[in-house]
Amino acid sequence: MKQQGSVLLVDDDEDILVAGKLLLKRFFSDVRICNQPEHIPTLLNEHRFDAILLDMNFGPGESSGEQGYNWLDKIIALDPQAVVIMITAHGGIDTAVEVMKRGATDFIAKPWQNEKVIATVSSAVKLGQSRGEASALRQTNETLTKLTSRQSQPFIANANSMQPVMNIVERCAPTDANVLILGENGTGKEVIARAIHEKSARSGNIFITVDLGAVPESLFESELFGHKKGAFTGAMEDRVGRILAANGGTLFLDEIGNLPMHLQAKLLAVLAQREVTPVGANKATPFNVRILAATNMPLAQLRDERRFRQDLLFRLNTVELTLPALRQRTEDIIPIANMYLADYARKYAKDGIRLSQGLQDAFKAYSWPGNIRELKHSVERAVILCSSDELGTEDFQLNAVPHRATFNDAPKPYHNTGASAVDSAAPTTTVSEQTSATLHHQAESAHAQFNLEEIEKQTISKALKAYRYNISHAAKALGLTRAALYRRMEKHGL
Known part of the structure; x- marks a missing residue:
């Protein structure tokens, strides 16, 4: 049965080429021959060979092997991953040592033994294929690293309140210092973390994010540290943890404050030992x-210290920076809104949409309790629902003073007040008319009260405000996962 593999045989002896091709074709799927080494660069440019058999001497009377050495050097220069087997009728141990030092994989002496040639070439083909796969995998990883680690959007930081933050970023990014980023939910903590990574010496390596608020306690060690096959029920294969997956790069631990104390101890031990x-x-x-x-x-x-281990805090906050809330970055609100507006206009094929001046003024006056994340979702919702090229305040749900609600707040049930059927202030209204009006009012109230979509929206809104837009806490209070809560927020335009 033929082995999948591409082999090139280079020799100036036609008999060797014919005999070699007949032998090799019985075992390998693709065999090519060449009697002029000058054609090697063209052949390598047009095709990738798993193994190359190269003669040491070309031309009558040649026996020094210099031609073979020169062509071996050229092949390795053209393709450092090339697997080359040298062939010669003149040479011994010294020749074999020299060609191996120059990059050859093996050595065959003439006259050869067919079994030895097949065994040698078979091993060389496997090596060449593994090198090719490793090279392709490395290139794929490099491409994926660039795609996953680069900023998905420009980072806007023109406001005066952002300048101290950017100064810290510029100074700490080139170092390997651990950085603790503080700020309200939705202020762009992951975005600033990516900015630090991109300005660091690790920018060519991977950037991995772990949302600790979304990792169940039972899976914490498996997610971060990895596991071996059979380590626990359901561990069907080895798994690399996020820490080792980020080796050489940057690991971003989001929602670190939500980590329980006993897991903080495990994380501290790993970070302290660096293994x-x-x-x-x-x-x-x-x-x-x-x-x-x-x-x-x-x-x-x-x-x-009752909520967070101080030794872990000291290890994490070598450098500490606090992101201001969006309401403290008034100068950045409109540029950020325009950035998202352009993105969503392209996404939903609504080019030419703009913000009215009145809306811009309203944006600057609004407190944005959900910060940049709220602004982003608001712009997307407005782009989807708008019917004109200019967005106004009517396209957004901006409350001047956000209501500080608690999760236990609920719509008040309708109560019949028991008022007289006849209103003395309205003598022309009959009892039947009042009864009809009352029933109509009850129907409207019942419709408002029992509209499930509206109740869900109100409940989620109140939970978000009650927990100051902390998604993890709000999701837990609602009995939802973070992902499910995000989907419902987008559904209701929250």
Whole structure:
């Protein structure tokens, strides 16, 4: 049975070429021959060979092997991954050592033995294929790293309140210092983390995000540290944890403030030792990862040793920066809104949409409790629903003073007041008319009260405001996952 593989045989002896091709074609799917080494560059440019058999001497009377050495050097220069087997009738141990030093994989002496040739070429083909796969995988990884690690959107920071933040970013980014990013929910903590990564020496490597608020406690070690096959029920294969997956790059730990105390201890041990042991493994693996962490927990709460380990805090906040809320970045509101407007106009094929001046003034006056995330969702909703090229305040749901609700708030049920059927102030109204009006009012109230879509929207809105747009806490209170809550927020334009 033929082995899949492409082989090139280069020799100036026609008999060797014919005999070699007849032999090799019995075992390999693609065999090509060449009697003039000058054609090698063209052949390599047009085709990738898993193995190349190269004669040491070309032309009558040649026996020094210099021609073979020269062509070997040229092949390796053209393709550093090339697998070359040298062939010669003149040479011994010294020749074999020299060609191996120059990059050849193996050596065959003339006259050859067919079994030895097939075994040697078969091993060389497998090596060439593995090198090709490794090279393709490396290129794929490099491409994926660039795509996943680069900023998905420009970072706008023109406001005066952002300048201290950007100064810290410029100074700490080139270092390997751990950075703790503080700020309200939706202020762009992941965006600033990516900006730090892009300005660092690790920018060519991977940037991995872990939302600790969304990782179940039971899967924390498996997600971050990895696991071995059979380590627990459901572990059907080995899995690399996020920490080792980010090796050489940056690991962004979002919602670090939500991590329970007992898991904080495990994370601290790994960061302190700079090595990780996958679940079910006996050997620790060292790693080289820069840690960026973020939380919307106020600094005063982080410094409460009953809520957060202070030794972990000291390890995370080598550099600490606080992102201002959007209401404190008035100069950035309109540029950010226009950025999202352009994105969604392209996405929904509504080019030419703009913000009215009145809307821009309203944007600047609004407090944006959900910060940039709220602005983003509001713009998308308006683009989807708008019927003109100019967006106005009527296209947005902007409350001047956001209501501080609690999750327990609920729509008040309708109560019949028991008022007299006849209103003395309205003598022309009959009892039947009042009864009809009352029933109509009851129907309207019942419709408003029992509209499930509206109730869901109100409940989610109240939960978000009650927890100051902390998505993890609001989702937990509502009995939803973060992803499910995000879907419902987009559904209702919240």
